[in-house]
Amino acid sequence: MTAVSIEETVAELARRVGVLEAEAEIRRIQARYMFLCDTPCPEFGVADDERRIDLIMELYAEDAVWEGVGEYYDGQFGRAEGAAAIRAHFQRFWGEKRDPALLLNAHYLTSEQIRVDGDAATGQWIHLQPWLFSDGTALLRSSRLNNAFRREPGGWRITRTRTENVFIAPLSPGWASDYPSASVLMKP
Template sequence: MTDETVAALIRRVEVLEAEADIRRLQARYMFLCDTPNPEYGVADDAKRIELILELYTEDAVWEGVGEYYDGQFGRAEGKPAIREHFQRFWGEKQDPALLLNAHYLTSEQIHVHGDTADGQWIHMQPWLFSDGKSLLRSSRLNNAFRKEPDGWRITRTRTENVFVAPLPDRFASDYPSTSVLLKP
């Protein structure tokens, strides 16, 4: 093999590894956002928020965009603002309480550009509330990533509503109050 061939193979492997790391990073973010939280040993939302923040760079942006999400989510710049965003979501007592939501990612596209990357997904998530109401929510994600010394991190989460659809009351009958999936 020539030096050029070896260099080309190394670049291809680096791109494949970056895509895999970014895929796991995005999936971990969604996993940590699920309710009930499936991360074993994380009993409170303050810990969950800190685990989510570990996935972000210090200068990251989290934003809802478009006619439906601009007003609902707004824009948070930097980890302190992103922390406040999640504290508003999980830190305040919600009535009715959110009993379940689960994130399903589809239509993945990851584009690696050296030490930066962007990715697009569509996600869907059912939401079940304590008053029996339910809805199905779908969003497009257009996220950005950067390779830091300790691995890939999220530099931007951008979400745009695709649809919100009410589901019949109490459409789901069997769901966990806590997750034991990762229990040793």
């Protein structure tokens, strides 16, 4: 058995703490992204979707890619390369007047796997999301996420959002009740 110096032990502990801190920041970034995509948006003071999009874009690197992949999402979402194209993607989503209107959706993440390699990282999740519409229809969506992140001078940023459909299931009308028209969760 070889003796390990105090300096080597401290260096290894510092490396391991750095990985844990990176994982925690990546977890917060991914959760914040999903939080900002919820309807109604629970972020206090976000009065319009342009502000919501600004906050989402703060999470992305300038050269990021947002893409839907696989036999269902490829045609539905396509691929947006770069911050301007990703912003346009979100502006189309929230800018279109929908009939029926989307009243509620909430994002749930599970099966997390984050891998950090220096200043780059990947994360995989399974995502579940109920959607409720103004005409009483509802559905449940599930996706797999395979995202990438990079440490930049201001902190970690998303460099790739890749989502693939797992399933979409219609829900019975009225399956959910007592949902808010606006969120007051973050209200001071």
